[in-house]
Amino acid sequence: MxxxxxxxxxxxxxxxxxxxEWILSLLVxxxxxxxxxxxxxxxxxxxxxxxxxxxxxxxxxLEQSGILSKTEVxxxxxxxxxxxxxxxxxxCTGCGKVILLRECPxxxxxxxxxxxxxxxxxxxxxxxxxxxxxxxxxxEK
Amino acid sequence: MxxxxxxxxxxxxxxxxxxxEWILSLLVxxxxxxxxxxxxxxxxxxxxxxxxxxxxxxxxxLEQSGILSKTEVxxxxxxxxxxxxxxxxxxCTGCGKVILLRECPxxxxxxxxxxxxxxxxxxxxxxxxxxxxxxxxxxEK
DNA sequence: CTTCCTGCAAAGAGTTTGCATCAAA
DNA sequence: TTTGATGCAAACTCTTTGCAGGAAG
Numbered sequence: 001m002x003x004x005x006x007x008x009x010x011x012x013x014x015x016x017x018x019x020x021e022w023i024l025s026l027l028v029x030x031x032x033x034x035x036x037x038x039x040x041x042x043x044x045x046x047x048x049x050x051x052x053x054x055x056x057x058x059x060x061x062l063e064q065s066g067i068l069s070k071t072e073v074x075x076x077x078x079x080x081x082x083x084x085x086x087x088x089x090x091x092c093t094g095c096g097k098v099i100l101l102r103e104c105p106x107x108x109x110x111x112x113x114x115x116x117x118x119x120x121x122x123x124x125x126x127x128x129x130x131x132x133x134x135x136x137x138x139x140e141k
Numbered sequence: 142m143x144x145x146x147x148x149x150x151x152x153x154x155x156x157x158x159x160x161x162e163w164i165l166s167l168l169v170x171x172x173x174x175x176x177x178x179x180x181x182x183x184x185x186x187x188x189x190x191x192x193x194x195x196x197x198x199x200x201x202x203l204e205q206s207g208i209l210s211k212t213e214v215x216x217x218x219x220x221x222x223x224x225x226x227x228x229x230x231x232x233c234t235g236c237g238k239v240i241l242l243r244e245c246p247x248x249x250x251x252x253x254x255x256x257x258x259x260x261x262x263x264x265x266x267x268x269x270x271x272x273x274x275x276x277x278x279x280x281e282k
Numbered sequence: 283c284t285t286c287c288t289g290c291a292a293a294g295a296g297t298t299t300g301c302a303t304c305a306a307a
Numbered sequence: 308t309t310t311g312a313t314g315c316a317a318a319c320t321c322t323t324t325g326c327a328g329g330a331a332g
Contacts, residue, residue, distance in 0.1 A: 015306055015311060036297080051314040056297060058312090072213045075322090076296075090260050099258060117240060118274035119231050133259035156286060156331055177322080192289040197322060199287095216297090217321075 001029060012065035019050050023058050024067075024081075033071065033080035033098050090132065097132050142170060153206035160191050164199050165222075168209065174221035174239050176214070231273070238273050 005024045009016050022043055027034060034042070036055045043050070059079050062068040069082035080098045090099040110121050146165045150157050163184055168175060175183070177196045184191065200220050203209040210223035221239045231240040251262050 017306075017312065019313075049314090051316095053298075053315075054313055060298095075218075077216075090254065090258060099260065113231065117231060118277070119240065120277050136259070136261050158287065158331075160288075190289090192291095194290080194323075195288055201323095 001025065004028070008067050012062070012067055014061060014065065018048075019054050020058050020062075022048055023055065024062070027068065027079065027081045031081070031098055033073065033078040035073070035076045035078050037076070097134075099132060142166065145169070149208050153203070153208055155202060155206065159189075160195050161199055161203075163189055164196065165203070165208075168220065168222045172222070172239055174212065174214065174219040176217045176219050178217070238275075240273060 002021070002025075005021055005028060006016055008024065008028075009020055014020065023039055026032075026039060026042060036052065036059060039059075040052045040055050059068060059070075059077075063070050063079065067081070068079045070077055070079050072078070113119055114121055143162070143166075146162055146169060147157055149165065149169075150161055155161065164180055167173075167180060167183060177193065177200055180200075181193045181196050200209060200211075200218075204211050204220065208222070209220045211218055211220050213219065254260055255262055
C-alpha cells in the first residue's frame with residue numbers, strides 16, 4: 001500500500017514526505033471523503049504533529065494532480081481519492097464512505113445535451129447523497 | 142411579473158418587502174445564478190441601498206422555502222430560481238445563465254442504485270457545467 | 283400594534299499566504 | 308546543494324449573528 005501511495009506522488013511530480021503519505025493513506029486506505037479539518041484531527045490524534053496549512057496545501061496539490069477529487073458537503077470542502085479521475089460516486093453522510101459507480105450513466109446523456117441545447121459541456125458532476133448499507137442498518141436500530 | 146414574485150413570497154409565508162422583490166426579480170427575470178455578492182453589487186449599482194446581510198438572510202429564507210436552489214461555484218454559494226424544486230440544470234460559466242433540463246435523466250438510474258448498492262438515496266445533484274450557445278459564439282470570436 | 287425585516291457592525295468559520303526553517307532529491 | 312515542503316501566525320474571504328430602529332400586515 002505504501003508503494004502505491006509513493007507511486008501516486010511520484011507520478012504527480014510531488015516530493016514524497018511523511019505528511020503527504022499520511023494524508024494519502026487516510027484517504028486511499030479508508031476510501032472515505034474527509035475535510036481538511038477531519039484529516040488534521042485524525043492525524044493529530046495519532047500524535048503526528050503538523051500544521052493545518054500543510055493539510056490544505058497538500059490537498060490542493062493532490063487535487064491539481066488529479067489524484068484527489070473535491071466536493072462540497074455541508075459548506076465544507078471534502079476530498080476523496082478519485083481513482084483514475086473518477087467523478088461519479090455515492091457519498092454516505094453517515095460514515096463518509098465513498099462508493100464509486102461502475103459507470104457513469106450520464107455519458108450518453110451529455111451528448112444529447114450538446115445536441116439539444118447547443119451547450120458546450122466542459123464538466124459535470126453526478127453525486128448521489130444518502131446512506132450506505134452499513135449506516136442504513138445502524139439507522140434502523 | 143411583479144405579481145408572480147408576490148405570490149411566491151406569499152406562498153412561502155414571507156413578508157413582501159422591497160428588498161425581497163428586488164432580489165427575486167433579479168433571479169426570476171434574469172434566469173441566472175448569482176452569488177450574494179453579485180446581487181449586492183447589482184442592486185447597489187442601481188442605487189438601491191441595503192445591507193449585504195439582508196441579501197444573505199433573504200437568500201437563506203428563500204432557499205428554505207424551496208423557492209431558490211443553491212449550488213457552489215468556485216467556492217462561493219450561488220443561488221438560482223428553481224421552478225418547482227427543479228434541481229437539474231445546465232449552468233453557464235460564461236454568463237451565469239441557468240437552463241433547466243426538461244427531465245431528470247437520473248430518476249430511473251437512482252432506483253437502480255438503490256437496488257444494486259443497497260444505498261438509501263436521500264438526495265442527488267446532477268449539474269452540467271459549460272457554455273451556453275450565446276457564450277459559445279462569443280468565445281469563437 | 284404586533285410581528286417580522288432591515289441595516290450596521292462585529293464576530294465567526296474556513297481557507298490562504300508570507301516567511302524562515304527544514305527535508306528530499 | 309538546490310529545490311521544494313513544512314509550521315506557525317497573520318491575513319483574508321465569505322457568511323452569520325446581535326441589536327436597535329423601521330416597515331408590513
